[in-house]
Amino acid sequence: MTDMLWRPLTEAELARGRAEGDAPFGHHAPRGLAAALLWVARNSPLRWGIFRHRVARRVMRLNGGRLDLRFRGAAFRLQGDANLIETGLMLVPDYNGADIDFLLQDAPADAGFADIGSNVGLYALPLAVARPAGRVVAIDANPRMVDHLSWNARATGLANLSAVHAAVSDAEGRADLVIRKDDVAIVAIRENPQGNMPVHTLAAVLAAQGVSRLHGLKIDVEGHEDKALAPYLQTAPDAALPSRIVIETAGDGDDYPACRAAFAARGYRLVGRTRNNSLYLRAS
Numbered sequence: 001m002t003d004m005l006w007r008p009l010t011e012a013e014l015a016r017g018r019a020e021g022d023a024p025f026g027h028h029a030p031r032g033l034a035a036a037l038l039w040v041a042r043n044s045p046l047r048w049g050i051f052r053h054r055v056a057r058r059v060m061r062l063n064g065g066r067l068d069l070r071f072r073g074a075a076f077r078l079q080g081d082a083n084l085i086e087t088g089l090m091l092v093p094d095y096n097g098a099d100i101d102f103l104l105q106d107a108p109a110d111a112g113f114a115d116i117g118s119n120v121g122l123y124a125l126p127l128a129v130a131r132p133a134g135r136v137v138a139i140d141a142n143p144r145m146v147d148h149l150s151w152n153a154r155a156t157g158l159a160n161l162s163a164v165h166a167a168v169s170d171a172e173g174r175a176d177l178v179i180r181k182d183d184v185a186i187v188a189i190r191e192n193p194q195g196n197m198p199v200h201t202l203a204a205v206l207a208a209q210g211v212s213r214l215h216g217l218k219i220d221v222e223g224h225e226d227k228a229l230a231p232y233l234q235t236a237p238d239a240a241l242p243s244r245i246v247i248e249t250a251g252d253g254d255d256y257p258a259c260r261a262a263f264a265a266r267g268y269r270l271v272g273r274t275r276n277n278s279l280y281l282r283a284s
Helices: 011-015 032-042 049-062 084-091 097-104 124-130 143-156 202-208 225-235 257-265
Strands: 006-008 067-071 074-078 112-116 135-140 161-165 173-180 183-191 197-200 216-219 244-248 268-273 277-282
Touching: 032 049, 032 084, 049 084, 067 084, 074 084, 074 124, 074 143, 084 183, 097 124, 097 216, 097 244, 097 277, 112 124, 112 202, 124 135, 124 143, 124 161, 135 143, 135 202, 143 161, 183 197, 197 202, 202 225, 216 225, 225 244, 225 257, 257 268
Parallel strands: 112 135, 112 216, 135 161, 216 244
Antiparallel strands: 006 173, 067 074, 173 183, 173 197, 244 277, 268 277
């Protein structure tokens, strides 16, 4: 991690853009020129590459700084952050849809899911909508994203999603949070016994939430995947292992080494890759 790319999250950034007490969902639906530009972008190359940030900022300004959208049945209030997830949801209606479909495949009605690095709920909310009798545990180290996700869940009317503010690692502890200078949703942790953020193991988070079985798990934690996921996969009983895992790649089409070794040891096989992620299926 290059220090020049990272900085602390300020108190002003934590407070800015919170939706509590704001107008109900739908009040900030795209309208007028914002709706027209959104339609054009979604149906042209403007949704990709060098255009997307400029177009997204323009849509947000035209719509008054907030945007209410539905994605796979879930309500999302976009806050105008410099945030690749929000930009994707805004401009690409099926953003990461193949990953979500993979996690949901063969999921029973009461399926359990975990989303580590949940951000505003791109995975967690659609999973909770799709399996209302199941349980979804959404975990994120960024309190601002947890606030946004929690608001989105309430606006969607979900009762089966738990949002947990914590970092996930290989031991209990404390940590400091740092964020990318150019994206307030991309975060990393620096373990520190006096840090202001809790650090838990995945097993501890799931136990605290009363979740003993997982059908699917998604993880995207900026290079911390080995410490966050591998210990759980190495030690969890067979019944607690997720059937399906979506994990961000380490780059160059490869996976994090400790996770890759744990996948092999516990009977997972790579069944595909999408734009940024690897899809793993456990043998039944």
